[in-house]
Every structure is written in C-alpha cells, then in structure tokens.
Amino acid sequence: MGRLGPTEIILILVVIILLFGAKKLPDMARSLGKSARILKSEAKAMKSDDQQSAPADPPHATPRTRRCPGPSRPRPAT
Structure with a gap:
C-alpha cells in the first residue's frame, strides 16, 4: 500500500484534472510554489534570528547555589 x-x-493525475480543470492547474501550481518559497525564506529568517540572539560563547561558570536554612540545631553548651 505504501508504494x-x-x-x-x-489515475490520481486524471482525477485531479477532472476535479480542478486543466485551466486552473497552472495557477494552483504557481501559488503552491510561491507558498513554498515564502515558507523557506521564513524558516531561514527564523534560523538566522536564533543564531544572532544566542550568545556565541556561553559562560562556563556554574551557578551559585543558595543554601536553604534547615532545622536549627541546638548549640552545645560551653
């Protein structure tokens, strides 16, 4: 079924021609091509925006952890 x-x-091409007519097919193909070009250019623009907004060399410093106060311990008597 996959092939x-x-x-x-x-048979599929004949059905498409019968449904849409031979005169409309070039217009539909042209608009499909324009849509594909627009989609491709937008994808390229999004990639370039992501590359520009991401820092080139992220800092390697580890974030400092903040100690949470735990239960208080009684101090030994001196």
Whole structure:
C-alpha cells in the first residue's frame, strides 16, 4: 500500500484534472510554489534570528547555589 505504481499515479493525475480543470492547474501550481518559497525564506529568517540572539560563547561558570536554612540545631553548651 505504501508504494504507488505508474497506473495509480496516472489515475490520481486524471482525477485531479477532472476535479480542478486543466485551466486552473497552472495557477494552483504557481501559488503552491510561491507558498513554498515564502515558507523557506521564513524558516531561514527564523534560523538566522536564533543564531544572532544566542550568545556565541556561553559562560562556563556554574551557578551559585543558595543554601536553604534547615532545622536549627541546638548549640552545645560551653
């Protein structure tokens, strides 16, 4: 079921032509191409924005941990 043979592809193309008509197919293909180009350019822009906003060399210092006060211990008598 995953593989399409030549007869299945031809049948799908015939159904598409019958549904949409031969005159509308070039316009639909053109708009699909424009949409793909816009999507590709937006993806590139998002990648470049992420690379610019991320620091080139993140600091290697470990964050200081803050000690939480635990239960108080009684002091030994002196």
